[in-house]
Each structure stands twice: as structure tokens, then as C-alpha cells.
């Protein structure tokens with residue numbers, strides 16, 4: 497897409513980014529760590545769960561924006577393996593959000609040809625949570641549009657440990673030899689098998705990876721927004737895409 501002539505000097509950074517997004521250079525896989533929901537609520541004298549609810553509205557907005565701009569895979573870090581350490585009432589609330597989200601959004605996601613996937617361990621998820629997610633995965637299995645990949649009960653180190661155990665057992669059973677083990681084989685034994693690595697990682701508020709897709713993010717462009725997730729907007733998303741397009745990706749070469 498040709499750049500539109502713009503009066504850049506008069507526009508804000510986010511206004512510039514929207515007009516200058518090249519539709520032929522959209523990151524195929526965008527991953528987002530949606531941080532700061534509890535602190536957003538605390539700042540407003542609200543209970544932490546109000547921040548999670550506000551955060552879910554932003555999930556709907558950004559999922560739509562990603563789909564419209566042509567992102568192929570959107571991975572959202574909804575609940576980490578470390579999140580089980582939070583207060584019981586907060587965890588119980590969080591574990592109800594998948595079914596709440598799907599109850600209102602699944603029909604529209606299906607109409608938009610979106611395929612819902614789960615990244616993470618099913619073990620340990622409450623039955624009501626797992627049932628809602630599995631039903632959404634099944635109902636959207638044949639869709640060929642945006643892959644909406646929810647990282648739920650996900651931790652990268654446990655994913656890597658599980659991969660090592662699986663590969664080691666196959667070597668022990670002589671189903672694999674040590675010489676067969678290379679980066680491609682490792683990727684095939686991770687929970688993200690079949691998906692390309694993220695091209696762009698967006699994170700709100702904190703500048704760290706928090707045990708998220710550590711293997712997969714090896715060559716991913718990182719973009720941080722100094723806002724809490726509930727305050728993240730479509731304009732922030734477009735700015736991240738625009739900045740991604742300004743970076744020449746070298747994958748380690750010069």
C-alpha cells in the first residue's frame with residue numbers, strides 16, 4: 497500500500513502511525529502480555545477484579561482490530577502458571593472470564609471466521625473453564641481466518657521441561673536418535689507446534705517476559721506501552737504495528 501501523503505508535522509505519533517501502516521507488511525503473528533489490570537483498578541479505588549473486567553473489553557477491541565488489519569495469529573497471555581498464587585477469590589473470578597467472554601463473543605468470532613485455540617495446560621483448569629474453552633475450540637475448529645490463541649495456565653519453562661521429557665523418552669525408546677534433535681524438532685514438540693513464532697510481542701506496563709514463549713520469542717520484535725492493559729487502545733496497537741514496520745529485521749545477521 498502506498499503511503500498516503502500526510503501533514504506529519506501536525507499529527508500526533510499515533511495519528512501518523514494509523515495513516516502510515518503498510519497493509520502489505522502486517523506482522524503475521526502478534527503476541528500480547530496484558531499486564532496491569534489489578535493496578536488499574538487500585539488506582540481508581542476499585543477492586544482488582546474490576547480491572548480484569550475492563551481488560552476483557554480491551555481484548556474484544558484489540559481482537560477486532562487485529563482481525564481487520566490482517567494479523568493471522570493473535571496470542572493473548574490471559575493466565576500464567578504463576579497466577580495460581582493469587583488470592584483464591586481473584587483466581588476464581590479469573591477462571592470464570594473465559595466462559596463469560598465466549599458466551600458473548602463466540603457467535604461473532606464464528607461469523608468472522610476466527611479460530612479459537614488454547615495454549616497451556618488443561619490440567620488444573622476448573623471443569624467449567626475447560627469445558628467452555630474446549631467447546632469454543634471445537635465450534636471454531638474449521639474456521640480459516642484469524643487464529644485467536646489464548647495462553648491459559650501457560651508457562652514457558654514448564655512447556656520446555658515437558659518437551660525435554662518427551663524427546664528424552666523417545667530417544668530412550670530408540671524412536672529418535674540424539675542426532676535427530678535440532679531446533680526444528682524442538683519446535684515440533686512445544687505446545688505451539690505448527691504455529692510460526694511471534695513477529696511482534698506487545699506488553700503493557702512492565703518490561704519483562706514473565707515466563708512467556710521464551711523459545712518462540714528468540715527473534716521477535718518487542719514493543720512496550722507504558723499504560724495499564726485496560727487503557728491500551730486501538731491507537732496503541734496501530735502504533736506498535738507501525739513501529740514494527742520501521743524496524744529492519746535481521747534475525748541475528750548484519
Ligand SMILES: Cc1cc(N2CCCCCC2)n2ncc(-c3ccc(F)cc3)c2n1
Nearest residue numbers: 530548551552574575590593594597629646
Ligand atoms: C483467565 C482469563 C483472564 C482474562 N482477563 C481479561 C483480559 C486481561 C487479562 C487478565 C484477565 N481473559 N480475557 C479473555 C479470556 C479468555 C480466555 C480463554 C478463552 F478461550 C476466551 C477468553 C480471559 N481469561
